[in-house]
Amino acid sequence: MADYKDPENTVVIELRHGPVAIELLPDVAPRHVERMKELARAGAYDDVIFHRVIEGFMAQTGDVAHGNAGKGADLHRAGTGGSDLPDLPAEFSKLPHDRGTLGAARSANPNSANSQFFINFSDNHFLNGQYTVYGRVISGMEHVDAITRGEPPRNPDRMIRVRVAADIADA
Incomplete structure (x- = not known):
């Protein structure tokens, strides 16, 4: 594991091609950061598929209700659910949606983000000010780039494990 500057606010997503480290931004979006860490620590993101992956745009995952590959992900419903926790209010900022940034997926209601990202x-940048930015990839973007495309992909990639870096023994 790498030497992260803030292991408590870094998540590591294991993908089939390798690990992706994401620096979370608690000063920008504290509720979204806490939600991601809570779900990661509960193991809720483990085995969840990337249900919407659009070339040149983004890779979406995090539907813990319908997207668990180990429990028979429902490709027809993946992307329509979240966690059992309440939705989060928007935490919009001036941070742009640049390559490698993590954004909160939501419905048309700006205060409907839950577990998907x-x-x-x-x-x-057309997403700026409309979706909460709460993290950025600090290593492993080449593994994100390798995620299978599709809406949904025929054979979707999944997050094998998601951990807070502070909880990884050799982090």
């Missing part, structure tokens, strides 16, 4: 493949 997306990682931007490219600069998607």
Whole structure:
């Protein structure tokens, strides 16, 4: 594991091609950061598929209700659910949706983010001010780039494990 500057606010997502480290931004979006860490620590993100992956745009995952590959992910419903926890209020900021940033997925209601998130493949500034940015990839973006495309992908990639770096013994 790498030497992270803030292991408590770094998550490591294990993908089939390798690990992805994401620096979370608690000063920008504290509720979203806490939610991601809570779900990661509960193991809720483990084995969850990437249900919407659009070339040149983003890879979306985090539907813990319908997207667990180990429990028979429902490709027809994946992307329509969240966790059992209440939805989060928007935490919009001036941070742009640049390549490698983590954004909170939501419905048309800006205060409907829950467990789903997306990682931007490219600069998607048209999303600025409309979706909460709460993290950025600090290593492993090449593994994000290798995620299978599709809406949903025929054979979707999944998050094998998601851990807070502070909880990884050799972090």
